[in-house]
Amino acid sequence: MYSPTLILGGARSGKSALAERLAEASGKTTFYLATGVAGDGEMAERIAHHRARRSAEWTTIEEPLRLADTLVEYAREDRCLLVDCLTLWLTQVLCDADPACFARERTALLDCLPHLPGEVLLVSNEVGLGVVPMGELSRRFVDEAGRLHQAIARLCPRVLFVSAGLPFALKGLVPEGIA
Amino acid sequence: MYSPTLILGGARSGKSALAERLAEASGKTTFYLATGVAGDGEMAERIAHHRARRSAEWTTIEEPLRLADTLVEYAREDRCLLVDCLTLWLTQVLCDADPACFARERTALLDCLPHLPGEVLLVSNEVGLGVVPMGELSRRFVDEAGRLHQAIARLCPRVLFVSAGLPFALKGLVPEGIA
Amino acid sequence: MYSPTLILGGARSGKSALAERLAEASGKTTFYLATGVAGDGEMAERIAHHRARRSAEWTTIEEPLRLADTLVEYAREDRCLLVDCLTLWLTQVLCDADPACFARERTALLDCLPHLPGEVLLVSNEVGLGVVPMGELSRRFVDEAGRLHQAIARLCPRVLFVSAGLPFALKGLVPEGIA
Numbered sequence: 168m169y170s171p172t173l174i175l176g177g178a179r180s181g182k183s184a185l186a187e188r189l190a191e192a193s194g195k196t197t198f199y200l201a202t203g204v205a206g207d208g209e210m211a212e213r214i215a216h217h218r219a220r221r222s223a224e225w226t227t228i229e230e231p232l233r234l235a236d237t238l239v240e241y242a243r244e245d246r247c248l249l250v251d252c253l254t255l256w257l258t259q260v261l262c263d264a265d266p267a268c269f270a271r272e273r274t275a276l277l278d279c280l281p282h283l284p285g286e287v288l289l290v291s292n293e294v295g296l297g298v299v300p301m302g303e304l305s306r307r308f309v310d311e312a313g314r315l316h317q318a319i320a321r322l323c324p325r326v327l328f329v330s331a332g333l334p335f336a337l338k339g340l341v342p343e344g345i346a
Numbered sequence: 347m348y349s350p351t352l353i354l355g356g357a358r359s360g361k362s363a364l365a366e367r368l369a370e371a372s373g374k375t376t377f378y379l380a381t382g383v384a385g386d387g388e389m390a391e392r393i394a395h396h397r398a399r400r401s402a403e404w405t406t407i408e409e410p411l412r413l414a415d416t417l418v419e420y421a422r423e424d425r426c427l428l429v430d431c432l433t434l435w436l437t438q439v440l441c442d443a444d445p446a447c448f449a450r451e452r453t454a455l456l457d458c459l460p461h462l463p464g465e466v467l468l469v470s471n472e473v474g475l476g477v478v479p480m481g482e483l484s485r486r487f488v489d490e491a492g493r494l495h496q497a498i499a500r501l502c503p504r505v506l507f508v509s510a511g512l513p514f515a516l517k518g519l520v521p522e523g524i525a
Numbered sequence: 526m527y528s529p530t531l532i533l534g535g536a537r538s539g540k541s542a543l544a545e546r547l548a549e550a551s552g553k554t555t556f557y558l559a560t561g562v563a564g565d566g567e568m569a570e571r572i573a574h575h576r577a578r579r580s581a582e583w584t585t586i587e588e589p590l591r592l593a594d595t596l597v598e599y600a601r602e603d604r605c606l607l608v609d610c611l612t613l614w615l616t617q618v619l620c621d622a623d624p625a626c627f628a629r630e631r632t633a634l635l636d637c638l639p640h641l642p643g644e645v646l647l648v649s650n651e652v653g654l655g656v657v658p659m660g661e662l663s664r665r666f667v668d669e670a671g672r673l674h675q676a677i678a679r680l681c682p683r684v685l686f687v688s689a690g691l692p693f694a695l696k697g698l699v700p701e702g703i704a
Contacts, residue, residue, distance in 0.1 A: 175689060177474025177654070179492020293688060295535025296356070297476015297655015298663050305477055313537020317690035326689055330472060331354060331505055332496035333516040337691040338704075346517075356653025358671020475535070476655015484656050509651060510533060510684055511675035512695040525696075 171280055171287040172325040174334075175316060178292065181332030183251050186288045188345050190225075193286045195247040199227045200237060202256035231259045232268065235275035242283040253291035253319075257312055261304075273315065280322045291316060293328070350459055350466040351504040353513075354495060357471065360511030362430050365467045367524050369404075372465045374426040378406045379416060381435035410438045411447065414454035421462040432470035432498075436491055440483075452494065459501045470495060472507070529638055529645040530683040532692075533674060536650065539690030541609050544646045546703050548583075551644045553605040557585045558595060560614035589617045590626065593633035600641040611649035611677075615670055619662075631673065638680045649674060651686070 172189065176182035190197040205211040218227070230237045234256050241248055250256075260269045280287070295313045300306055320326045325339030334341050351368065355361035369376045384390040397406070409416045413435050420427055429435075439448045459466070474492045479485055499505045504518030513520050530547065534540035548555040563569040576585070588595045592614050599606055608614075618627045638645070653671045658664055678684045683697030692699050 173689065177472065177492060178478060178488045179490075179496070180474055181492075181496045293475050293535065294477045295475075295538055296651050296653075298652050298658045298667060299536060300477045309477060309536045311537075313535065313539075313689075316688075317537070317539045320689035320691055326691055328688055330495075330507055330516055331352065331492075331499035333499055333505055335514075335516060335693075337688055337693060356651065356671060357657060357667045358669075358675070359653055360671075360675045472654050473656045474654075479656045488656060509674075509686055509695055510531065510671075510678035512678055512684055514693075514695060 170285075170325070171283065171289060171319075171323045172327065172339075173316065173319050173323045174288060174290045174327050174329060175293045175337075176290075176329030177296075180329045182290050182292075182329040184332065185327070185329050185334055185345065186249050186251065186290045189288055189342065190247045190249050190286075192342060192345060193247040195245055195286055197225045197247045197249060198241050199225050200234070200241075200248055200250045201227055201229045202231055202234065202250065202252060202259070204229070204231045204255075204259070231256065232263065232272060234272060235279045238276075238283055238287065239279050242285050242287065244284045247286040247288065248283075249288045249290070251290045253289055253315065254294070254312065257315060258308060261308060261311060269311075277318055277322065280319065289319060289323075291319075349464075349504070350462065350468060350498075350502045351506065351518075352495065352498050352502045353467060353469045353506050353508060354472045354516075355469075355508030356475075359508045361469050361471075361508040363511065364506070364508050364513055364524065365428050365430065365469045368467055368521065369426045369428050369465075371521060371524060372426040374424055374465055376404045376426045376428060377420050378404050379413070379420075379427055379429045380406055380408045381410055381413065381429065381431060381438070383408070383410045383434075383438070410435065411442065411451060413451060414458045417455075417462055417466065418458050421464050421466065423463045426465040426467065427462075428467045428469070430469045432468055432494065433473070433491065436494060437487060440487060440490060448490075456497055456501065459498065468498060468502075470498075528643075528683070529641065529647060529677075529681045530685065530697075531674065531677050531681045532646060532648045532685050532687060533651045533695075534687030535654075538687045540648050540650075540687040542690065543685070543687050543692055543703065544607050544609065544648045547646055547700065548605045548607050548644075550700060550703060551605040553603055553644055555583045555605045555607060556599050557583050558592070558599075558606055558608045559585055559587045560589055560592065560608065560610060560617070562587070562589045562613075562617070589614065590621065590630060592630060593637045596634075596641055596645065597637050600643050600645065602642045605644040605646065606641075607646045607648070609648045611647055611673065612652070612670065615673060616666060619666060619669060627669075635676055635680065638677065647677060647681075649677075 174182050174186050260272045326337040327334045328337050353361050353365050439451045505516040506513045532540050532544050618630045684695040685692045
């Protein structure tokens with residue numbers, strides 16, 4: 168089965184909760200791939216907030232940079248991998264000390280996606296619908312996020328957009344009983 | 347009849363004008379609940395712009411903080427209450443001198459919504475689809491706005507998203523003859 | 526035939542590429558109306574990026590301010606005019622040394638749109654779905670962009686919203702074979 172799903176939404180749009188409902192509905196063993204690094208207090212709090220909501224049965228893997236390798240390592244027909252979220256991973260590979268990190272990891276992700284068995288759920292923030300930010304890094308981030316979403320959307324049979332906790336399908340269908 | 351509608355949209359998306367068309371179409375006596383305080387010049391101008399468009403027959407009530415109490419006081423089977431907008435109210439309860447104001451008013455709003463008779467239209471800004479803002483207060487605002495929209499959307503049989511003056515339904519249906 | 530289409534989307538949402546597919550599908554001779562001025566390095570790079578993707582057969586016209594006149598001059602039944610993008614044009618008429626430029630050019634655009642023969646595709650950035658920006662000029666820009674989109678959407682039989690390269694119709698239909 169080939170089934171990656173891209174789940175886009177704004178900040179606090181309910182996109183992670185929707186991905187979690189999709190994971191539960193898959194009936195597979197869920198692995199939660201957290202890309203966030205619990206560095207400062209605010210991020211630690213956000214991660215704890217997400218963790219508190221997740222099923223105790225889920226296995227959590229933390230990986231800030233090498234996303235493709237982690238997906239390839241854990242993907243199996245009877246598993247659901249939930250990546251939360253691409254936005255943090257993108258920030259981290261863009262800001263890595265190794266300037267080649269971003270291009271290498273991005274290519275690896277796009278290359279592996281069509282070949283992953285099982286269910287894969289990719290959560291990401293839509294960040295391009297406000298005014299263009301002033302800082303050069305922020306502008307680069309918005310550009311690369313938009314381009315990444317386009318590239319991933321081409322590889323995914325299902326793309327959902329979430330606002331106020333409510334999904335609508337940009338591609339494919341919203342599964343019944345999820346909304 | 348139980349019918350609150352959440353109307354989400356960006357700045358100048360036409361969400362207020364859509365809410366006004368819904369109010370007119372309800373055939374009920376409309377009460378306009380303005381949460382904006384005409385403090386500085388820019389806000390006064392915006393309020394005048396909105397007021398000029400509204401029917402002269404509408405009653406306007408200004409209430410920056412105690413939204414739930416005002417809704418409960420005015421709601422009646424034969425009335426339509428149009429709240430414009432939740433965003434300003436949220437800013438004001440978050441910034442109130444009383445730190446307990448936000449939690450108390452938020453809870454009161456969510457508690458009263460399912461029990462209000464008549465038609466209730468809640469206009470709010472979607473603010474989470476740009477880059478995460480730098481300031482801590484702005485980030486808090488974006489987070490609380492997103493969480494509030496999710497909580498209200500769960501209580502509303504109809505949630506509309508507006509862009510370029512055009513509504514689409516995230517939940518329920520766009521009423522005919524409104525778009 | 527009367528057929529202007531408004532194509533809204535965020536930064537790097539794939540809205541220009543979608544407009545280009547619509548232009549190709551029109552079967553008409555395409556004129557590309559670039560509103561961007563290749564001033565600084567970043568803009569020159571963006572324009573080159575767009576230009577590289579376009580068909581070599583297209584004619585490019587650069588016009589930063591007098592959009593309505595250019596549309597009227599070039600529009601013909603057997604042509605497709607692709608305007609990329611309204612956002613840059615709006616910024617430029619708002620910032621023009623002549624303070625009357627914005628109102629004059631805006632009115633001229635709205636006046637000419639319903640009378641243009643052939644196919645017209647208008648690409649623009651949705652910028653109102655993030656937090657309200659701090660600067661007065663940015664706020665004015667967000668307001669005028671939102672109002673312009675509403676006014677143009679009323680005149681267009683088709684309005685498409687693009688996210689992650691995927692269109693959905695706010696008005697009219699997404700043409701088959703385009704998405």
